Amino acid sequence: MSLIRAEGLTHVYPGGVPALDGLDLVVEKGRRLAILGPNGAGKTTLLLHLNGTLRPTGGRILVDGVPAAYDRAGLARWRRRVGLVLQDADDQLFAPSVFEDVSFGPMNLDLPEAEVRVRVADALAALGIADLADRPTHMLSFGQKKRAAIAGAVAMRPEVLLIDEPTAGLDARSAKRLLATLAELEAGGTTLVFTTHDVDMAFRFADEAALFNHGRMIAHGAAKTILADVGAMDRAGLDAVDVRDHSAQ
Amino acid sequence: MSTIDRVAHTNRWRSRSLSEKALLAFGLLVVTLAFPPWPTAAAVLVAAAAAAMVGARVPVRIWGLAMAAPVGFVVTGAATLMVSLGDGGPALAPNGLVDAAALTLRASAAASALLLLAFTTPASDLVAGLARARVPAEIVELALLIYRFLFVLADTFAAMHAAQEARLGHVDWRRRIRSSGLLAANLLPRALDRAHRMEAGLAARGWDGGPLRVMTPRRPVSAAGLAAVVATLAALVGLGVATR
Numbered sequence: 001m002s003l004i005r006a007e008g009l010t011h012v013y014p015g016g017v018p019a020l021d022g023l024d025l026v027v028e029k030g031r032r033l034a035i036l037g038p039n040g041a042g043k044t045t046l047l048l049h050l051n052g053t054l055r056p057t058g059g060r061i062l063v064d065g066v067p068a069a070y071d072r073a074g075l076a077r078w079r080r081r082v083g084l085v086l087q088d089a090d091d092q093l094f095a096p097s098v099f100e101d102v103s104f105g106p107m108n109l110d111l112p113e114a115e116v117r118v119r120v121a122d123a124l125a126a127l128g129i130a131d132l133a134d135r136p137t138h139m140l141s142f143g144q145k146k147r148a149a150i151a152g153a154v155a156m157r158p159e160v161l162l163i164d165e166p167t168a169g170l171d172a173r174s175a176k177r178l179l180a181t182l183a184e185l186e187a188g189g190t191t192l193v194f195t196t197h198d199v200d201m202a203f204r205f206a207d208e209a210a211l212f213n214h215g216r217m218i219a220h221g222a223a224k225t226i227l228a229d230v231g232a233m234d235r236a237g238l239d240a241v242d243v244r245d246h247s248a249q
Numbered sequence: 250m251s252t253i254d255r256v257a258h259t260n261r262w263r264s265r266s267l268s269e270k271a272l273l274a275f276g277l278l279v280v281t282l283a284f285p286p287w288p289t290a291a292a293v294l295v296a297a298a299a300a301a302m303v304g305a306r307v308p309v310r311i312w313g314l315a316m317a318a319p320v321g322f323v324v325t326g327a328a329t330l331m332v333s334l335g336d337g338g339p340a341l342a343p344n345g346l347v348d349a350a351a352l353t354l355r356a357s358a359a360a361s362a363l364l365l366l367a368f369t370t371p372a373s374d375l376v377a378g379l380a381r382a383r384v385p386a387e388i389v390e391l392a393l394l395i396y397r398f399l400f401v402l403a404d405t406f407a408a409m410h411a412a413q414e415a416r417l418g419h420v421d422w423r424r425r426i427r428s429s430g431l432l433a434a435n436l437l438p439r440a441l442d443r444a445h446r447m448e449a450g451l452a453a454r455g456w457d458g459g460p461l462r463v464m465t466p467r468r469p470v471s472a473a474g475l476a477a478v479v480a481t482l483a484a485l486v487g488l489g490v491a492t493r
């Protein structure tokens with residue numbers, strides 16, 4: 001079933017060229033969707049549309065088949081269901097300590113105090129940063145900040161989790177551990193939508209891949225097919241996966 | 250600034266309740282001001298240093314450096330007390346040495362009491378304490394955001410500065426002035442840009458423009474800690490009364 005659907009989505013930043021140019025995309029429940037494209041393709045802009053942060057300058061977004069509402073109550077409902085983790089964790093972490101920051105989302109859900117504590121503890125444990133709870137957010141490494149930022153969204157237990165470049169800047173092991181964490185979340189029923197520049201990672205990890213370039217969709221389908229399609233990948237300005245590398249293992 | 254912040258977050262008294270630490274620091278301050286400097290202020294100086302270095306394990310070198318600034322300042326000022334301008338021109342003031350020493354002692358003791366609080370309690374905890382003391386939420390929130398932004402901005406500044414330096418932007422004073430101007434001019438739009446993205450991030454987690462609510466960890470007052478603070482202050486008051 002389609003959870004979120006973009007129809008003819010267009011976005012023009014003030015005084016700029018279209019960042020999204022008539023894009024159609026369907027986010028299916030319970031899938032792992034990887035979004036790929038070169039720098040400036042519009043990946044971040046798309047994610048910001050999928051939780052209502054940006055409003056389309058053309059086209060529309062449907063949530064559960066119903067046109068999205070951008071009033072206060074509509075956005076609140078939308079964001080309860082769809083969590084977003086920004087590309088740069090420093091844009092997201094604002095509270096003095098990790099614990100406080102992760103508690104922000106659950107507090108906004110108006111949960112009772114005991115439940116907030118459980119949510120925060122669970123999210124920190126899931127991301128493997130329980131020991132950092134009392135650490136000030138400005139005394140974390142890049143990868144730790146990333147995990148803290150993801151925990152902040154996970155603590156709200158959204159149905160869909162949008163993550164902008166989850167593994168960018170992480171060392172190979174940390175990236176692997178983070179993907180394992182995301183896989184567990186998905187097994188628990190969370191739909192994952194993430195952007196990445198790591199084609200091999202997307203090939204191994206994602207169910208579906210969407211390629212786009214210059215704000216237009218080039219191809220969308222099973223990750224194993226799309227990412228090995230030399231023609232489509234080339235049109236998206238990307239190098240196709242060499243399937244032999246993967247089948248060798 | 251960042252040294253104090255780092256120590257404040259990592260010292261052994263980090264998890265002690267704010268009330269205990271604030272009571273001790275302000276108690277020491279009041280005792281210092283209420284009694285003649287000798288011997289009370291000297292005792293306060295020792296008590297604050299012991300609390301900081303033995304209790305909270307603030308590194309000796311860092312404590313020494315932090316104390317050196319205010320003490321140096323006070324000594325310079327106090328030196329003027331030693332001289333008096335009479336009919337025959339400047340002369341050593343009668344009692345000048347004693348007055349100068351008393352002033353130095355008292356001011357240093359007061360500084361050490363406040364440094365003790367600064368080194369054991371992060372600014373964010375102090376601000377959270379203000380919230381509990383019924384300071385309006387808007388002010389507290391602003392202070393917390395400024396606290397967080399200071400570090401982000403300092404990082405941005407350091408990165409931009411390093412990038413300029415790597416491209417020889419600071420090799421002589423003319424280029425330094427020009428580069429510094431460019432840096433200052435660019436810092437504001439960058440900060441605004443970040444503020445925009447941060448707003449989007451907050452909204453994504455359900456913020457509706459109202460107060461920023463987080464759950465602050467509670468640090469309960471420990472009976473033993475409180476007793477130790479009260480005993481210390483009582484002993485100092487006793488000393489002050491006995492020697493007055």
Ligand SMILES: Nc1ncnc2c1ncn2[C@@H]1O[C@H](COP(=O)(O)OP(=O)(O)OP(=O)(O)O)[C@@H](O)[C@H]1O
Nearest residue numbers: 013014016019037038039040041042043044045046
């Ligand atoms: N705040 C903004 N104002 C104006 N133009 C913007 C803004 N943000 C992005 N753009 C432009 O919109 C286009 C798409 O940007 P977007 O950030 O969505 O790309 P992206 O695919 O996420 O790239 P990257 O891989 O570099 O993160 C780019 O041409 C970019 O210059």
Ligand SMILES: [Mg+2]
Nearest residue numbers: 043044087164
């Ligand atoms: Mg991006």
